[in-house]
Amino acid sequence: MQPDFKIVLIGGSAGSLSRVLRLLPHLTKKLNITVVLIFHRKEDEDSVLHDVLADKSGFAVKEVEDKDPIQRHHIYIAPADYHLLLEKDLTFSLDMSEKINFSRPSIDVTFESAADAFGKSVAGLLLSGANADGVTGLQLIQRRGGKIIVQDPRSAEVPYMPQQAIDKLTIDLMLTEFNTEEFLALITQ
Amino acid sequence: MSADLHLTDEQIEVILSDLIEHYGYDFTNYSAASLKRRIQRLLTLDKVVSFAEFRHRIQHDAEYFKRFVEQITVNVTEMFRDAHFYRTLREEVIPELATRPLIRIWHAGCSTGEEVYSMAILLQEANLLQKSLLYATDINPAVLEKVRLGMFPMSQMKQYSENYIHSGGRHDFSKYYIAQYDTAKFDESFKSRIILATHNLVSDNSFNEFQLILCRNVMIYFDKALQDRALELFDNSLEKLGFLALGSKETLKFSSVSARYKQLENKEKIWRKMS
Ligand SMILES: C[S@@+](CC[C@H](N)C(=O)[O-])C[C@H]1O[C@@H](n2cnc3c(N)ncnc32)[C@H](O)[C@@H]1O
Numbered sequence: 001m002q003p004d005f006k007i008v009l010i011g012g013s014a015g016s017l018s019r020v021l022r023l024l025p026h027l028t029k030k031l032n033i034t035v036v037l038i039f040h041r042k043e044d045e046d047s048v049l050h051d052v053l054a055d056k057s058g059f060a061v062k063e064v065e066d067k068d069p070i071q072r073h074h075i076y077i078a079p080a081d082y083h084l085l086l087e088k089d090l091t092f093s094l095d096m097s098e099k100i101n102f103s104r105p106s107i108d109v110t111f112e113s114a115a116d117a118f119g120k121s122v123a124g125l126l127l128s129g130a131n132a133d134g135v136t137g138l139q140l141i142q143r144r145g146g147k148i149i150v151q152d153p154r155s156a157e158v159p160y161m162p163q164q165a166i167d168k169l170t171i172d173l174m175l176t177e178f179n180t181e182e183f184l185a186l187i188t189q
Numbered sequence: 190m191s192a193d194l195h196l197t198d199e200q201i202e203v204i205l206s207d208l209i210e211h212y213g214y215d216f217t218n219y220s221a222a223s224l225k226r227r228i229q230r231l232l233t234l235d236k237v238v239s240f241a242e243f244r245h246r247i248q249h250d251a252e253y254f255k256r257f258v259e260q261i262t263v264n265v266t267e268m269f270r271d272a273h274f275y276r277t278l279r280e281e282v283i284p285e286l287a288t289r290p291l292i293r294i295w296h297a298g299c300s301t302g303e304e305v306y307s308m309a310i311l312l313q314e315a316n317l318l319q320k321s322l323l324y325a326t327d328i329n330p331a332v333l334e335k336v337r338l339g340m341f342p343m344s345q346m347k348q349y350s351e352n353y354i355h356s357g358g359r360h361d362f363s364k365y366y367i368a369q370y371d372t373a374k375f376d377e378s379f380k381s382r383i384i385l386a387t388h389n390l391v392s393d394n395s396f397n398e399f400q401l402i403l404c405r406n407v408m409i410y411f412d413k414a415l416q417d418r419a420l421e422l423f424d425n426s427l428e429k430l431g432f433l434a435l436g437s438k439e440t441l442k443f444s445s446v447s448a449r450y451k452q453l454e455n456k457e458k459i460w461r462k463m464s
Contacts, residue, residue: 085222
């Protein structure tokens with residue numbers, strides 16, 4: 001089943017919350033998208049994260065539970081300590097298997113499953129972070145016809161993760177503080 | 190990585206129907222994305238070079254089929270994972286069970302048993318262990334052997350001890366095991382209350398009546414239809430006013446049995462069978 005909206009996956013770890021918070025006010029219901037956030041973090045930060053995001057955007061914010069349907073105009077958060085996968089029948093499933101890149105949730109796992117299930121309906125954005133999680137995932141998104149974007153490493157609190165992507169891949173856009181419109185156009189294209 | 194073999198969805202379907210035909214194991218209603226990931230991981234681990242080779246091995250090598258089951262299922266588990274969940278068992282569920290002459294508990298998909306031993310500790314601390322039986326079942330016989338041994342890595346004990354304290358435990362956690370080099374061997378008195386059996390939630394039936402059933406982080410690997418099958422099996426195996434406990438990101442809400450169940454007030458993933 002192909003969704004009749006775009007699925008925008010955002011992966012980040014250390015220092016990426018502030019960048020997401022600056023992006024949120026731009027997410028309005030005029031955009032035909034839904035957003036999935038994969039953040040490396042500790043479990044006890046979950047409710048805080050939920051509340052902070054809910055304050056800032058017009059989309060419904062939901063920490064994913066197993067087999068939740070994937071619907072338009074949501075911000076889905078991958079729960080701490082599970083991998084999050086997207087299923088072809090437009091539901092989420094969770095997985096407790098081993099950490100990948102020292103992370104659970106792993107950005108690669110979610111990016112790859114989304115690319116595999118939904119191909120060009122997917123866009124991936126990789127933000128600030130201290131390890132290489134997300135780079136292989138971006139690569140598969142691109143191979144399956146989706147757009148890939150990384151945060152400008154110069155504006156990232158921890159530039160390693162986006163820099164890795166730039167070094168290894170040909171990205172579609174580098175998200176700076178000044179090209180939000182271009183970013184929105186690309187992910188809805 | 191890119192040189193690795195990648196199976197198409199159709200090839201995976203072929204493997205799954207081989208498994209039914211040759212071994213009677215049906216994985217077709219597992220969550221497709223994670224099943225695919227697990228199979229892909231096995232191909233990489235075993236350096237499989239062609240679909241034909243993989244298929245042939247699965248069809249003709251029963252040992253390899255065993256390996257397949259062991260590698261495809263996810264056995265990750267912890268003692269006292271989600272301390273607040275165990276606190277609720279301790280404070281709200283176990284007191285309700287205390288008046289029964291015999292307490293029967295089923296851990297479905299128990300993996301290597303960390304959850305079972307955690308429960309045994311709770312029962313011990315409530316002075317109920319001697320009249321309790323813990324049925325520990327799993328599809329994978331290899332993990333049940335670990336439950337039987339009751340030995341867990343010493344390196345985990347610091348974490349487990351913290352989890353235990355957060356769950357409301359008041360003792361020194363180390364009194365429950367003996368340290369032997371890098372393993373912690375749990376007390377023999379627990380083992381005598383644990384009954385082990387292989388049981389497949391896809392195809393096996395109800396085998397007893399319980400006051401408490403735990404099936405945590407197992408049905409996340411099932412699609413909706415198979416989840417409903419398993420939940421009906423639990424429903425048929427649970428006494429009236431018995432408790433059903435699921436993993437922290439699972440729900441009974443949209444299932445076929447939900448009308449008969451009431452979630453605990455504190456919103457832990459524990460439901461009581463009302464009728
Ligand atoms: C992630 S572990 C969960 C362990 C424990 N309940 C916990 O939450 O920590 C999942 C377990 O489910 C078992 N399992 C998978 N499919 C099953 C089936 N069809 N029937 C019974 N057990 C199954 C696996 O073998 C594995 O041990």
